[in-house]
Amino acid sequence: MDTLDRFSINNIRKEYLDFFRSKGHLTENSFSLIPKNDKSLLLIGAGMAPLKKYFTGAETPPCKRMATVQKCVRTGDIDNVGLTARHLTFFEMLGNFSFGDYFKKEAIQWAWELLTDVLKIDKDRLWVTVYLDDDEAEKIWHEVVGIPKERIVRLGKADNFWELEVGPSGPCSEIYYDTGADRGCGCSDCKPGCDCNRYIEIWNLVFTQFDKDEQGVYHPLPNPNIDTGMGLERVAAVLQDKPTVFDVEPLFSVVKKVSELSGVPYGSNDKKDISMKIICDHSRAATFMIGDGIIPSNEGRGYVLRRLLRRAARHGRLLGIKDIFLHELCDKVIENSKGAYPELGEKKDYIKKVIKLEEERFRETIDSGMDILKSYI
Ligand code: SER
Numbered sequence: 001m002d003t004l005d006r007f008s009i010n011n012i013r014k015e016y017l018d019f020f021r022s023k024g025h026l027t028e029n030s031f032s033l034i035p036k037n038d039k040s041l042l043l044i045g046a047g048m049a050p051l052k053k054y055f056t057g058a059e060t061p062p063c064k065r066m067a068t069v070q071k072c073v074r075t076g077d078i079d080n081v082g083l084t085a086r087h088l089t090f091f092e093m094l095g096n097f098s099f100g101d102y103f104k105k106e107a108i109q110w111a112w113e114l115l116t117d118v119l120k121i122d123k124d125r126l127w128v129t130v131y132l133d134d135d136e137a138e139k140i141w142h143e144v145v146g147i148p149k150e151r152i153v154r155l156g157k158a159d160n161f162w163e164l165e166v167g168p169s170g171p172c173s174e175i176y177y178d179t180g181a182d183r184g185c186g187c188s189d190c191k192p193g194c195d196c197n198r199y200i201e202i203w204n205l206v207f208t209q210f211d212k213d214e215q216g217v218y219h220p221l222p223n224p225n226i227d228t229g230m231g232l233e234r235v236a237a238v239l240q241d242k243p244t245v246f247d248v249e250p251l252f253s254v255v256k257k258v259s260e261l262s263g264v265p266y267g268s269n270d271k272k273d274i275s276m277k278i279i280c281d282h283s284r285a286a287t288f289m290i291g292d293g294i295i296p297s298n299e300g301r302g303y304v305l306r307r308l309l310r311r312a313a314r315h316g317r318l319l320g321i322k323d324i325f326l327h328e329l330c331d332k333v334i335e336n337s338k339g340a341y342p343e344l345g346e347k348k349d350y351i352k353k354v355i356k357l358e359e360e361r362f363r364e365t366i367d368s369g370m371d372i373l374k375s376y377i
Contacts, residue, residue, distance in 0.1 A: 007239035008249065009092070009232055012119075013069050013340060016094045016230075019114050023106075025096060026063035030071045030341070033292045034301065040166050042301055043289075045074040047095025048168065048206075048227040054099045055168035055225050056211050064101035069094050069232065071288055071341070075304060078311075082277035085183070085197040085237070085244035089308065090285035092232035100223030107205050107226045108140045111175060115203070119239060125178045127151045127192050127199060131160040131171035137207070141173070153192050162206040168227065169218065170209040174201050177238045202238060203230040246277045250336030254280040257332050262319035275315040282312035283329040283355075290351045291344045296358045309358050324363060327356040 005011060017027040031050035035041040044050060047070040054061040070093045080087035098107070115121045128147060130137040132154050141147045154160075163169030176192040176199040184190050184198025192199045208225040210218035233245040242248050246255055258276045259266045266276060289305050296306040309326065316325055330352050338345035 004240060007119075007236060009236050010336070010339060012232060012236055012239065013092070013094070015118060016114070017067055017069065019118055020065075020067035020096045020110075023065070023096075023110055025065040025067040027067045030069055030092075033071050033073055033289055034294065040164070043073045043304065044070065045072050046070070046164075046227075047072070047093040047229050048097065048208075049164070051097060051099075051227075052167050054097075055208055055221070055227070057222060061099045064099050065097070066099075067094075067096040069340070071292075073285055073289065073304070075308075081281050082246075082274040085179075086200055086231070086234055088231075088233060088245060088281050088284075090281060090288055091234075091245075094230040094232055094235075096226070096228050098226035100225060103224050103226060104137055104205075104207055105140055105144065107207075107228060108137065108145060108173065111203055111205060111228065112145045115175070119235075121177065121238065127153065127176040127178060129153045129155045129160055129174045129176070129192050131173070132156055134160075134171050134173070134207075137171075137173045155193050159193055162204065162208075162227070163212055166212055166214055168208045168210070168221070168225065169212045170207045170224075172204050172206040174205070175203040176201050179238070179243075183243065197244075200234055200238065201231075202235050203228060244277075246280055250332065251280055251284070253332040253336065254283060254329050257329055258316075258319070258325075261325050261328065262316070262321050264319050272319060275318050278315045279312045279319075279326075279329070282308040283326055284333050286312070286326070286355060287330050287333045287344065287351055288341070290354050291341065291347050295354060306358065309355065310362050313359050313362050324356060324359040326359050327352040330355060 021027050031044060033044050035044055035049065041049060047068050053059040072093050073090050075089050077087045078089055081089055116123050128141050130152060138152055141152050142149055160172050162172045178199055185194065185196035190196060190198055206227040208227045209221055211221055212218050233248055233251065236248045237245050240248060245251060255266055255276050258279050264272050266273060286305055286309050294301045294305050296302055296309060312326055334344045334348050
């Protein structure tokens, strides 16, 4: 197997699940992007979200150790998509979870083993962060794993405490990959926590110890748990030595298709590249959302979908694409992902139809708006 096949998204997904199966985890396919029996969330944005009931003890898990690859949509960082090497609204999260079973030591050791022994990432390029007062995690990273103290950074609540509006939460420890000084900002104190593209956070290990209520009060959980999340597209970019997540397949095929449809070469103009990346990300998000049964509307999840599609359509116009085009990108998205997500293959025609209708409707709205504007002028 050559490097690209070995580190393809499809193969990393498999290696991750195989590894945690060998550590006694029950592995499950991704849950839907639509939360089930959970009114506190609009969309699933983390591997732990569909498993909240097991963390809080509301339900008994089928196994105390689980691992999943979860489809996620997060729009909090939408303005960074296309601008940075790493932000996406749709991504896949590789996660291993312990419900009152193993804790910090095993979570840290296994993460290190997978990254360095199985995936063979250069140890010297890995940095870690720990929560301000988490001496225990620092000790494990330094004494058990052997990371030098200079590559362990302590960060505060904004970076190293993981929580949703309500539910399981706790301090975390993140693993970063140093992509090299030439991809960074050049500041002398550039290190994990810096906003530039040099250090890419690839894996977040959360030591889930609290259940946060609607009033923001943290209640200690009866058993400490583990919730980890690694960005699949990010780790693939690292393993394939690509500068951004958009240079990794299957994302790159979508970017190339946008370039072909617009006639704008990728890599020729920064602003145009950003538009291509935004279109790539949003069309992937829309394809998976519609595949899970979401349709464009003016509220809730449907509104998120509508915004993503319209934003992508607008960037298409900026690239000079005159016709509707977003539905054509679905083929590329689906081709490479339907093995892991069969629902995409099964609903391909439906997904394309929904996207086509929404884009047509948007174009009519814009055209009639332009007519009104012209008549005023
Ligand atoms: N819940 C954590 C995150 O989403 C780790 O999985 O980053």
